[in-house]
Amino acid sequence: MTLWGLMILCGLVTFFIRYSFIAAEGRFQPADWFRRLLPFVPIAALTALAVPELLLVGGSVQIVNPRLWAGMTAILVAALWRNTLLTIGCGFAAFWLLQRLI
Amino acid sequence: MSRRQAFALGVRALLPMLLGVAPFGVIYGVVALQSGIPPLAAMAMSSVVFAGSAQFLLAQLVGAGAPLLLTAGAVGLVNLRHALYSASVAPVLARLPQRWNLLLAYLLTDEAYAAAIPHLLAEPRSPFAHWILFGSGFALWAGWQLSTLIGVALGAQLPADLGLDFALPLTFIAIVVPMIVDRAGLAAALGAGVVAVLLAGLPYKTGLFIAALVGLVVGAVLSRRAA
Structure with missing residues (x-):
């Protein structure tokens, strides 16, 4: 049971790292320096x-x-x-x- | 470009990497079983977590009986560089329905990003650009599930080491070198490469993330000076 809980937790952590900026797109105006890095x-x-x-x-x-x-x-x-x-x-x-x- | 062409382009761009990913997936399956993870959970990990090196680490930490939060934190560190991919593809995915964003975020691995990004940058306005990323992501996902399954089925037998994992750095070279078209790009590559080697000893692949950040800053500073 703990193994499955751990797996789901790690899955969520991984997913939200990958989703982070995709989710934020359009919700804030990125700074110029940030855009120059991309x-x-x-x-x-x-x-x-x-x-x-x-x-x-x-x-x-x-x-x-x-x-x-x-x-x-x-x-x-x-x-x-x-x-x-x-x-x-x-x-x-x-x-x-x-x-x-x- | 039609939807179908975009998808096929993404799949094709990813295929050479499967040469390197497949043995890696098989070995993961074997290692997971050796760490005492039951076959069903080892398989499920490949779709729930879906992150190569993080799954290896996870298997090791489970085998060692590491605490839950430490394990999740370590997995987060290993995958931190994916946030950079997220920032990089976000402008292309803007205005897509939420279900597409969720799906493509789930599929956003090193390999899928590498395969798709040159094409995404070449055709940012194509209405089906996201199908390229979906094609790459899906091809990697299918290959990863299949190779994990083979590893779990094989059990204790490790496949012979043919050096096929070398396909991954080779494909990254094939993708990156043509993208380097000016001094800023060259400096970004050199900065990231040197720091990645210097910090290779840091735990949880944090050196990779720092190296990528250094490369970004070096590139941006030089391109600003050139402008």
């Missing part, structure tokens, strides 16, 4: 998610690791061709290749 949410949040996955191995920075250099390959491919599937394909190809080499 265009950077995708870049900042998704980079924060991705970079530790490339650089950290077991919690410490590793320069010689397949994920980092496969990620660099993907960044280069994405910058040159702006194609999602090509980026993911080249990234994985580099990852598997480097795993054999390193």
Whole structure:
């Protein structure tokens, strides 16, 4: 019973975090500085998610690791061709290749 | 763009991420059972909480017998960055009926946001823009439920580690790099990336949230200076 209560509580917490600004939209006039932050949410949040996955191995920075250099390959491919599937394909190809080499 | 096209666009944008999410879901199912959570509750968690890393944490804390409020607070911290997504998509969802807002908020995960946001920004005026987010959200939801179910059914067997989780950072790279079109964007990415690595040791993923905030501020300050 406590487990289900806890689950529902955590579900509500998660939901209201995701609902917060959607619910507030139109109810208040956001400040200028706040509006200037918003265009950077995708870049900042998704980079924060991705970079530790490339650089950290077991919690410490590793320069010689397949994920980092496969990620660099993907960044280069994405910058040159702006194609999602090509980026993911080249990234994985580099990852598997480097795993054999390193 | 029709309703159907918008939905299909959202689903398609999310599909590569399922490669990384599916093994994660299977492992969650296994870990939840190992923490002593009954199969039905482990499955229900995936639709009631519906948040990958928070569910892992929840399973661990339940297994360790942590107090209720501490557990809920930790789950909140882990998911705090979703408030940023909420702020980011809110203008696109303005004037939608309440039931749509509730549904899309429920589906607003890292992956769904990442898949949908470039398209939402490209077509903010499309009357069916919200169907893009719904498509991404639904595809992730279905994939998460299915992979959790497989994990719960497998029980004690962990799947072989093929490194498929690498699909997630790769897809984020594929999404973010084309969005960086000026120095402010580049600085936002660098700021967020550096801080995320420096603060990776902070508990409950709070480093991620702080890193994202730093990126936002750096980007906004530089874009203002450029303007």
